[in-house]
Amino acid sequence: QSALTQPASMSGSPGQSITISCTGTNIDLGRYNLVTWYQQFPGKVPKVIIYEDVQRPSGVSDRFSASKSGNTASLTISGLQAEDEADYYCCTYGGSAIFWIFGGGTKLTVL
Amino acid sequence: QVQLQESGPGLVNPSQTLSLTCTVSGGSINDGAYWWTWIRQFPGKGLEWLGYIYYSGTAFYNPSLRSRLAMSIDTSNNQFSLMVRSVTAADTAMYHCARAFYKNGVVVISFEIWGQGTMVTVSS
Numbered sequence: 001q002s003a004l005t006q007p008a009s010m011s012g013s014p015g016q017s018i019t020i021s022c023t024g025t026n027i028d029l030g031r032y033n034l035v036t037w038y039q040q041f042p043g044k045v046p047k048v049i050i051y052e053d054v055q056r057p058s059g060v061s062d063r064f065s066a067s068k069s070g071n072t073a074s075l076t077i078s079g080l081q082a083e084d085e086a087d088y089y090c091c092t093y094g095g096s097a098i099f100w101i102f103g104g105g106t107k108l109t110v111l
Numbered sequence: 112q113v114q115l116q117e118s119g120p121g122l123v124n125p126s127q128t129l130s131l132t133c134t135v136s137g138g139s140i141n142d143g144a145y146w147w148t149w150i151r152q153f154p155g156k157g158l159e160w161l162g163y164i165y166y167s168g169t170a171f172y173n174p175s176l177r178s179r180l181a182m183s184i185d186t187s188n189n190q191f192s193l194m195v196r197s198v199t200a201a202d203t204a205m206y207h208c209a210r211a212f213y214k215n216g217v218v219v220i221s222f223e224i225w226g227q228g229t230m231v232t233v234s235s
Binding site: 089095097098 | 112129142156157158159160162171173174207218219220221223224225228
């Protein structure tokens with residue numbers, strides 16, 4: 001099965017807002033409300049920052065928000081901070097023929 | 112809080128079988144609210160879901176790898192395991208075990224707690 005498509009890298013200045021996209025198909029991302037976004041710092045394990053497309057776990061900054069339209073999910077980070085510099089991965093369930101697939105990851109650089 | 116710790120060989124010869132174990136502490140693997148998961152991360156950063164197993168022993172695998180994977184669960188020791196048969200260099204990766212939340216006993220939502228991972232290199 002194909003991975004979800006994310007931009008390999010993005011950058012932004014402190015205080016800006018940035019949106020990372022994640023594109024799938026109508027049999028995976030577009031069919032289920034099960035997109036998860038993970039944040040991963042170097043040498044650390046991925047951490048859930050968004051689940052069920054738009055839900056934010058307790059303890060995650062409200063500067064992180066998400067949306068979905070059709071086969072594309074988006075993660076928006078507002079008020080960009082240096083501490084947001086990390087890799088971001090999307091992930092979704094794709095039914096019993098695929099199960100779980102990840103995006104290739106987006107390396108976010110804060111200038 | 113719940114912690115997961117992977118263990119296994121760091122180096123495996125090509126064509127051999129890789130065996131990994133994940134020990135769960137701070138919580139019971141018998142908890143029906145979770146599926147116990149294996150995910151690997153390649154040196155180039157990409158993530159791949161391998162499969163998960165329920166406390167009952169029911170397991171689901173990545174369809175593209177199903178023929179080479181086997182998972183088991185040991186509730187008495189709070190451990191679950193992964194075997195990967197006929198490994199090649201393409202199986203070189205960091206292998207993580209993780210806990211997946213099973214919402215209302217209906218649907219897995221996310222991989223919410225991860226072990227630190229164990230690096231596996233396939234080479235002769």
